[in-house]
Amino acid sequence: MRLEAISATKTFRGRRGAAPVNAVNAASIVAEPGRFIAIVGESGSGKSTLARMLLGLIPVTEGHIELDGVPIATMNRSQRQHFRTSVQAVLQDPAGSLNPRKTVGRAIGEIIQLHRMASTRAEVREKIEEVLELVRLTPASAYLDRYPSELSGGQRQRVLIARAIALDPRIIVADECVSALDASVKAGVLRLLRGLTERIGVGYVFITHDLPVVKKVADEVHVMRHGEIVESGTTEQIFNAPAHPYTKSLLESELTLDAIA
Numbered sequence: 001m002r003l004e005a006i007s008a009t010k011t012f013r014g015r016r017g018a019a020p021v022n023a024v025n026a027a028s029i030v031a032e033p034g035r036f037i038a039i040v041g042e043s044g045s046g047k048s049t050l051a052r053m054l055l056g057l058i059p060v061t062e063g064h065i066e067l068d069g070v071p072i073a074t075m076n077r078s079q080r081q082h083f084r085t086s087v088q089a090v091l092q093d094p095a096g097s098l099n100p101r102k103t104v105g106r107a108i109g110e111i112i113q114l115h116r117m118a119s120t121r122a123e124v125r126e127k128i129e130e131v132l133e134l135v136r137l138t139p140a141s142a143y144l145d146r147y148p149s150e151l152s153g154g155q156r157q158r159v160l161i162a163r164a165i166a167l168d169p170r171i172i173v174a175d176e177c178v179s180a181l182d183a184s185v186k187a188g189v190l191r192l193l194r195g196l197t198e199r200i201g202v203g204y205v206f207i208t209h210d211l212p213v214v215k216k217v218a219d220e221v222h223v224m225r226h227g228e229i230v231e232s233g234t235t236e237q238i239f240n241a242p243a244h245p246y247t248k249s250l251l252e253s254e255l256t257l258d259a260i261a
């Protein structure tokens with residue numbers, strides 16, 4: 001499977017007579033199962049807009065988003081259904097992704113039933129437990145009846161990951177999904193995500209403003225600035241031999257922060 005942005009461009013109409021905003025300009029990336037790709041850039045660089053286009057949540061203004069060569073815009077019903085399960089989103093929990101009134105079991109179970117990933121109650125329960133174990137919320141039975149308010153930030157993020165993988169996706173688009181977490185919790189969730197590339201073969205488009213975060217987990221990094229991908233390379237290339245001045249400045253500012261901390 002292959003999820004591809006081909007010269008994807010998004011222009012928003014300007015608000016109240018303001019000039020149009022060219023949020024993403026001719027961005028091209030390829031995401032595949034088992035591969036961890038990161039998109040890095042400062043606030044306003046267009047990362048979330050690219051993510052929303054990849055997820056089919058907003059249409060492109062120009063270019064294409066394709067799954068296995070089929071543009072989202074031209075998909076028929078069954079292709080769209082396939083797209084909706086095989087490409088999943090994991091967003092930041094503070095964005096209100098978990099309903100505070102639903103237990104963990106219900107939040108995951110409803111998605112499984114909605115997409116008919118299991119039919120009998122016993123099968124649904126088995127699937128919920130399987131994904132909770134995969135995200136290392138163990139024993140699963142201890143988490144089923146808990147509400148989001150009874151979980152830590154890292155645990156809530158794991159529930160969101162469990163809910164996404166319950167649909168057996170091939171690719172997960174994760175937008176700032178660890179940004180709100182403390183450093184040690186963040187590292188644990190990142191290790192989990194990376195581990196899932198091998199354990200269930202899922203691939204990622206991982207979006208972050210925080211370049212060092214991806215050093216240990218990404219295979220490939222794309223650097224975005226003002227709506228454009230200014231540099232792409234393997235993680236090693238980006239960290240050891242950055243070519244674009246902007247990538248260098250991102251790395252240098254992080255070094256300074258390290259020095260202060």
Ligand SMILES: Nc1ncnc2c1ncn2[C@@H]1O[C@H](COP(=O)(O)OP(=O)(O)OP(=O)(O)O)[C@@H](O)[C@H]1O
Pocket residue numbers: 012013015021022023041042043044045046047048049050209
């Ligand atoms: N619905 C919209 N209408 C108009 N402009 C928008 C809309 N959504 C985003 N933009 C603009 O597009 C540009 C890119 O925004 P985007 O949210 O994609 O950036 P980002 O890199 O994800 O930033 P952040 O990390 O702060 O979310 C910004 O200038 C933003 O103001």
